[in-house]
Amino acid sequence: xxxxxxxxxxxxxxxxxxxxxxxxxxxxxxxxxxxxxxxxxxxxxxxxxxxxxxxxxxxxxxxxxxxxxxxxxxxxxxxxxxxxxxxxxxxxxxxxxxxxxxxxxxxxxxxxxxxxxxxxxx
Amino acid sequence: xxxxxxxxxxxxxxxxxxxxxxxxxxxxxxxxxxxxxxxxxxxxxxxxxxxxxxxxxxxxxxxxxxxxxxxxxxxxxxxxxxxxxxxxxxxxxxxxxx
Numbered sequence: 001x002x003x004x005x006x007x008x009x010x011x012x013x014x015x016x017x018x019x020x021x022x023x024x025x026x027x028x029x030x031x032x033x034x035x036x037x038x039x040x041x042x043x044x045x046x047x048x049x050x051x052x053x054x055x056x057x058x059x060x061x062x063x064x065x066x067x068x069x070x071x072x073x074x075x076x077x078x079x080x081x082x083x084x085x086x087x088x089x090x091x092x093x094x095x096x097x098x099x100x101x102x103x104x105x106x107x108x109x110x111x112x113x114x115x116x117x118x119x120x121x122x
Numbered sequence: 123x124x125x126x127x128x129x130x131x132x133x134x135x136x137x138x139x140x141x142x143x144x145x146x147x148x149x150x151x152x153x154x155x156x157x158x159x160x161x162x163x164x165x166x167x168x169x170x171x172x173x174x175x176x177x178x179x180x181x182x183x184x185x186x187x188x189x190x191x192x193x194x195x196x197x198x199x200x201x202x203x204x205x206x207x208x209x210x211x212x213x214x215x216x217x218x219x220x
Binding site: 006007010013014016017020021023024025027028033036044045048051052055058065067068074078082084088089090091092093096 | 136161163192207
């Protein structure tokens, strides 16, 4: 493993670790569930994706065992599933009637609490 | 299970620091799971923990120079996604498969 190869892997590990840290700080510090999933679903996805890229570079895509290609599959999988999961959680939070923090309001009602589940069914 | 010997020093240092930070943020996300005031907060915390464990598995694959742990991380990502969808549907719809 030569120095440039190792430096690239180190760069992607540093980026990925930074985004994981930022995402988790957002999860802890932000005021309500919508803001928290806004922080985690983007920052944590970028962090894990960057670490998968580090894995692709470390194990070259043509390596025996296919670890590099598996990393690329993991990137595609994360980019498909994490936004879906965040969307489903936010939909569940809206159905449960979780309020916004601060003075943010829902566009239709002008209230911080979503409509009652009877009215907003689908 | 031993650290690969031919790695340059700064790379193995970066992998170790990355493992420590990823483990630390996983523990911090546990705060939101335990105290987080509503159920969706806990689901978001568990989702974050799942993604962080994926990152830990990748870093462990790099540290041990064993590509098999990349497969482990992919399986962990699949399990985290399915469990998030299942819990979100359970708390909003009341059942998982209608």
